[in-house]
Amino acid sequence: MTALNHSTRRRLQKLKQIPNVWEGDRRRLITSQDSDVLDLASGEPPEGDCILWVDGSQGMVRAMDVVTPDSGPEAVVRTLIRAMENPHNPGMPARPKKIVVRDRELQFFLRGVLQDLDITLDYVPELPLIDEIFRGLQDAISTRPPQLPPQYAEALRAKAFEIWQDAPWEVLADHEIIAIELNQWDVGTLYASVMGMLGMEYGVLLYRSLDSLKQFRQRAIAQESIEQMQEAFLGQDCLFVTFETEESNKESPLMGFRPMPAAEDVEPVFGNLHPLEGLRSFLYDEEAAALLVGLEALHRFMRQHRQKFAKDAFPPLSSRYRIPFPDDAEAGTITLSVKVATMPELAEELVAMEGEEINLNGFNFPAVRDDLVPENSFLSLGMVPWDVLELLQSGAEYHQSTADLVKQGDGLPVVMIQTSRPKAKTMIQEIQAAGGLKAICFNPGEDPLMGDRYDIGLFQTGNGDLHLFGEFGEDDPTHIAARKKWDQRCKKTKGHCGLIIAKGLTGAARGNPQFKDMLALFETRSLSSKDLGLGTLQMTMTVDWT
CATH class of the missing domain: 3.30.420.230 (Prp8 RNase H domain, palm region)
Incomplete structure (x- = not known):
């Protein structure tokens, strides 16, 4: 005892x-x-x-x-x-x-x-x-009422899974707002903001007013204290659906690169935020009805126009849909006419708002993109011995060389990304089109709401763009050890490092690509966070909505 x-x-x-x-x-x-x-x-x-x-x-x-x-x-x-x-x-x-x-x-x-x-x-x-x-x-x-009104529960869950399959976060950033005119249940227009482009949390926020959306973004950009961020978060006026899994808060064994979960592993979570109510993890009848119709309208809009959002495009688009909805009063069905439209001018305003805030703080941040590294890739930090490097320099399908490569230490420190052959070829072509790989760098990041800190892996291409390739927990022992070796090796090579892109994600070489699987070698330089000059990056908020 x-x-x-x-x-x-x-x-x-x-x-x-x-x-x-x-x-x-x-x-x-x-x-x-x-x-x-x-x-x-x-x-x-x-x-x-x-x-x-x-x-x-x-x-x-x-x-x-x-x-x-x-x-x-x-x-x-x-x-x-x-x-x-x-x-x-x-x-x-x-x-x-x-x-x-x-x-x-x-x-x-x-x-x-x-x-x-x-x-x-x-x-x-x-x-x-x-x-x-x-x-x-x-x-x-x-x-206590149920999380969802019984008459809408099954339909809302089914509609949420349709949104998951649509994956609007693959083509829309959170500042690219889509207006959904309902004019029902005391709701005029819902303003849909999609979360998930950074792969941290997936979901859709349906704001009931533009003022609430803008005010929250202003406070989030201002990099306020955690307490102030929590107050700003609770001050939003929106309905939401987010998607959670048991692995939502766990780091991937591949150094923080978290693959997209399968549909069967996802659980939708619904709720309401209001300045006078705070966070409520259940919906009343009218809220559930508005959310159901809003998600159906967004689903139809994405199905019709998704291809028009390719390559970061956000053109002016507008469509009207006739959506059937059960009418409890008449014990039948009514048809609602719902207009859905993009808001490109608002997207520019929100981007400008962020740029103004950054300039006020004395920084000029380039865009950090998250569309270069394919989903579900294997990622690792490691080293290629000098003799293998020589074989790659002559045998890889593509080789970007660097002048005055310093061959000291046990080999060249590299980031290894393994994906399917078609996606590997696309990634290689995109790096070439962007002027090649200029640098590999790590920069501190933080979640301003939760207080978590990260080591952010970034590729810098020749056109100056920054591309996210990994988010590593500051207390992840695997990454800490790999990052320590990376810094030691880069010091010996006077800052020289490389990127290897390999195929074979689904074959016998999955997780352990062989020489024949390595399609491209990009020799480049390592930059410190001081050289990069970004300061601490503010991560997309990760919130427990339940």
Whole structure:
């Protein structure tokens, strides 16, 4: 049995002992299929077991925790210690004279842990105060609405998966806004902003006003504090659908390059943001109806015009669709006429807004693009021995040489990207068309809302453009080791490095390309973040919308 260490026991012994009886218990939170239990303290849906310690004499909760069902009895002790030392207001730090529980095993466990604290421990079959609190929690379950109104749930999920298959983030940036005129459910026009071009989080935000959209972008660009960013985030006025997987917050084993998840691994999450309500992870009837029609209109628009957005184009386009919708009042179907249009002038305004903010801060950032490295590629940092390099220089289908290559150390530090042969050929051609590969560099980045920091891998092409090839967590031990070797090798080669593009993503050489699979060698230079002069890049916000 785990016992309190001596210092903790002495600390608890110094607390004032009060002649009160405390009740303690651990109970499973029971949820229905259509609703989640609401954590009264945070507003978030907890998971697992709830631990409660209450002062029965004063009728107040001193500490409450939600833990996973597989947590041991030690979790109950942790909550009890917090109830003694750091109780909820208005409780004061204190040690009870008596504790009662309704679980025999818990009684015996606590008896061993709490020895020498002069606390009487008894078993009772019922805990009336805790029973009352849990009845209140279960009442909250039954009264909280489902995440989606039942009449729209199936249709909304199906429409979300259609949007996932459309993948609008492959051709639209978040500043390229599409207007959807509904004129229904007290909504005039929804302004759709697509998230996902940087591969960090996928989804669609449907703003109910242009003012809200512009205000949020202004505050996000201003690089304010995390607290201010959170306030700006909660100040948005929009409906949303985002797509999550179990791997959403995990780094890829390939040094931060996260492949596109398959449709069967994706779960759509719906919700509402409003300045006076904050984040709400469920929708009421009219909100669900507006979101359903908005997503259907966007789906039809993308199906009709997707090819017109190729090569970063965002032309003026407008279409009108007749969308059937169930009419509850008439127990039938009505047809809505919905106009959908691009807003290229607004896109220019939003880009100019970002440029003005950057200039105000004394920087002139080139665009960072995310369309050069093919999706689902394998990525690694490594080294090519000098003898293999000589073979590549003469045997690769394409070779970009660099003058005065310094052959010191064990080989040339390289970034290796492996994809399919057609995509590899396209990538090679795009680098050639952009004036070749000018430099490979790493630059610090941060998520201003979550506070996470990254090491951002960038290619710089001859035309000055920057292309994202990887986002590596600052605390990723694999990347830290690889980056350390990269810097050491680049120092020995006086800054010379290279990019190898290989085929064979789906064959036997997947993840381990052989010499015959290496189609191109780009010899280039390594730039430091100081040489690049960008400062810390602000990443696209990654938010837990649930």
